[in-house]
Amino acid sequence: MSCSAGDPNFCQECGNVLPLPGISNTVRCPRCSFSIPVTDFSGLEVCSAVVFNPEQQSLVALKDDDGSELKGPVIDRRCARCNKEGMIYHTRQMRSADEGQTVFFTCINCRYQEKEDS
Secondary structure (H helix, E strand, O other): OOOOOOOOOEOOOOOOEOOOOOOOOEEEOOOOOOEEEHHHHOOOOOOOOOOOOOHHHHEEEEEOOOOOEEEEEEEEEEOOOOOOEEEEEEEEOOOOOOOOOEEEEEEOOOOOEEEEEO
């Protein structure tokens, strides 16, 4: 028995999130095929919440040495040079349209730049 026993939003066997009830009489776990009757969901209310970080914590504007400003969202990525957390990123489509985008990262501490092709 998993730690999510008793919560009908999670599989009682493997703990996976169960899909919402549909037309069928049972809800089947996509991971382990455990099934639960739809009647177990009767009268339950599903609630969710989204917590946004304050804008001042998630966006940074840095002045570069040449006076240009670096702006962007800050992510939890460790800098390869100074080994500190926090990098600004932006994306560009550098290759053909059927290729992935290129992500450019700039460290907010030492201004080291790196790129990643996705």
